[in-house]
Amino acid sequence: MYRIALKMLMGDRGKYLGLIMGLTFAALLITQQSSIFTGLMTRTYSFINDLSQPDIWVMDPKVQFIDDVKPLQDTELIRVRGITGVEWAVPLYKGLLKARLADGNFQIVNLLGLDDATLIGGPPVMVEGSLSDLRRQDAIIVNDVGAATRLAKKPTEPGGKPTPLAVGDVLEINDRRAVVVGICRVSRTFQSQPVIYTTYNRATTFAPRERKLLSFVLVKAADGVDPKGLAGRIARGTGLAAYTAQEFKDLTFDYYMKSTGIPINFGIAVMLGFLIGTAIAGQTFYNFTLENLRYFGTLKAMGTTNAVLLRMIVLQALVVGALGYGLGIGAAALFGYLMRGTELSFRLVPEILVLAGGAIAVIVTLSALLSIRKVMKLEPAIVFKM
Amino acid sequence: MSQNGTAVSLRGVTKAYGAGTSRVQALRGVDLDVRLGELLMLVGPSGCGKTTLISVVAAILDHDEGEIVVFDRDLKSMSPGEKTRFRGANIGFVFQAYNLIPTITVTENVAIPLLILGSRRADALARAGEVLGTVGLGDKLEALPAALSGGQQQRVAIARALVNNPRLIVCDEPTSALDHDTGRLVMEVLRKNALSEDRALIIVTHDNRIFNFADRIARMDDGRIILVEPQVATS
Numbered sequence: 001m002y003r004i005a006l007k008m009l010m011g012d013r014g015k016y017l018g019l020i021m022g023l024t025f026a027a028l029l030i031t032q033q034s035s036i037f038t039g040l041m042t043r044t045y046s047f048i049n050d051l052s053q054p055d056i057w058v059m060d061p062k063v064q065f066i067d068d069v070k071p072l073q074d075t076e077l078i079r080v081r082g083i084t085g086v087e088w089a090v091p092l093y094k095g096l097l098k099a100r101l102a103d104g105n106f107q108i109v110n111l112l113g114l115d116d117a118t119l120i121g122g123p124p125v126m127v128e129g130s131l132s133d134l135r136r137q138d139a140i141i142v143n144d145v146g147a148a149t150r151l152a153k154k155p156t157e158p159g160g161k162p163t164p165l166a167v168g169d170v171l172e173i174n175d176r177r178a179v180v181v182g183i184c185r186v187s188r189t190f191q192s193q194p195v196i197y198t199t200y201n202r203a204t205t206f207a208p209r210e211r212k213l214l215s216f217v218l219v220k221a222a223d224g225v226d227p228k229g230l231a232g233r234i235a236r237g238t239g240l241a242a243y244t245a246q247e248f249k250d251l252t253f254d255y256y257m258k259s260t261g262i263p264i265n266f267g268i269a270v271m272l273g274f275l276i277g278t279a280i281a282g283q284t285f286y287n288f289t290l291e292n293l294r295y296f297g298t299l300k301a302m303g304t305t306n307a308v309l310l311r312m313i314v315l316q317a318l319v320v321g322a323l324g325y326g327l328g329i330g331a332a333a334l335f336g337y338l339m340r341g342t343e344l345s346f347r348l349v350p351e352i353l354v355l356a357g358g359a360i361a362v363i364v365t366l367s368a369l370l371s372i373r374k375v376m377k378l379e380p381a382i383v384f385k386m
Numbered sequence: 387m388s389q390n391g392t393a394v395s396l397r398g399v400t401k402a403y404g405a406g407t408s409r410v411q412a413l414r415g416v417d418l419d420v421r422l423g424e425l426l427m428l429v430g431p432s433g434c435g436k437t438t439l440i441s442v443v444a445a446i447l448d449h450d451e452g453e454i455v456v457f458d459r460d461l462k463s464m465s466p467g468e469k470t471r472f473r474g475a476n477i478g479f480v481f482q483a484y485n486l487i488p489t490i491t492v493t494e495n496v497a498i499p500l501l502i503l504g505s506r507r508a509d510a511l512a513r514a515g516e517v518l519g520t521v522g523l524g525d526k527l528e529a530l531p532a533a534l535s536g537g538q539q540q541r542v543a544i545a546r547a548l549v550n551n552p553r554l555i556v557c558d559e560p561t562s563a564l565d566h567d568t569g570r571l572v573m574e575v576l577r578k579n580a581l582s583e584d585r586a587l588i589i590v591t592h593d594n595r596i597f598n599f600a601d602r603i604a605r606m607d608d609g610r611i612i613l614v615e616p617q618v619a620t621s
Binding site: 001003004007008010011012294295298299300301302303304305308379380381383384 | 446475479483485488502
């Protein structure tokens, strides 16, 4: 009987494909939008991920997320170093500054100033040059995407390609000369600005004059010292905020979740996919059942029990659900693959596959319930009237 | 088999639809016996209760009052589940519009009653092929219903009604959608293959061209049997 149920389903090509397309669209939209959302949210703390060396980030207590820099006095670094359990503590400058390009245009860049002595906090991957080249005069290291796009030199001929910024090229940052000594690769950030590394002291000369310039203090806990406990002691001892790397990521993530419209916008897109999928699949499946009501009635008259009819409908729903889900997540994965290396953030994690699977399961369950109700209440005597 | 040669016995059977002012009394105390080995035709004007009568006899519709005994089983005493099993084992159906599932082959359609009873698929298909051969469709086993003429489709429906050897076959207007010659051919197939000493046939029809295939004709009007008359069958 189950094979007959499948042939009933697949024999009606139009409705069968319509059902699968509806569910595929729902799975695709839910998976794709959730993956872009996840990718975008991951970018909010990608800079913290790239700095793997420090255990603890120390900052002004009012800081809400990684890009919300509230400068500290340089003396705070000394106070942090004085806390028991700190193996090392180094300064980090982080700020958005204007860079003047060779063609005279300006571009906002994300400038990072690393501890002059140790260069702790440098980029995770060097594409060209080395981190120690930062010790040369006026040296900066630029990330590859920024160098190839926003900092690239304009084509000399109309229609030509821009020339990526290269080692040896010169920029002006806040009217000061900056020489490119290396190209690095960093994780894409939420703001998508070019990332420029230099030393802390040089960064303070690039930055506009302010009384306080220290953005963060990066701390490594001594061997055997619990970073979480140490962060608590630093906070109590200095009156500053001190977070483990994970806590700082959570703080940043929570800020974007609660204080921006991003979750709502993506939530609406996901909900739209769910509702459209439910409407298309539900209506098509119900119409399919209505058109086959005569045959369900005939089967019932011939002695098929309600339990068998129920299992036949559930099987039909499961098959279209599984196919729609598979095609939908496959299409979403293909989309992510094709968009790799572009500005688009796309991160497909197992939790999203579970979410999309759950949503499709709910859609097919709702669709099947309507049909099951109709067939269960069907009087077999109807077959003599159809 | 029934001990007294009666397949179906109805006494004082009533059935009404709706309630209050919209209540329609479809059966008003029907008394009727259908004997084993006979083909009984139910005839009468539209709305006289013919379809309701075969529906209650075939246990696909509950009657209100009276007694219906089919092969010594009182339908009133059966639970819905028992009625479903009873139908599957004892009653075959032939419908006016054939009701063949269009997306499965003729053989699969005919095998359905056996699959419902739990037969293995291969056995059910083999038996369905045999029965299709007896109704003259041995060369159409893999065809889809839409590829067959109306008369051929009705013969498939007859094969489906016969495949599990039910003891009662109920037919609703089996020839009304067919031309004269095809209708007669279908009735010949039905009489030849369906009638046997341990089986009864009830056919609801308007088609007076096929009355001569009946052993008896029960005339209905306004929810009652008004006359039961013998008819010489041509076989």
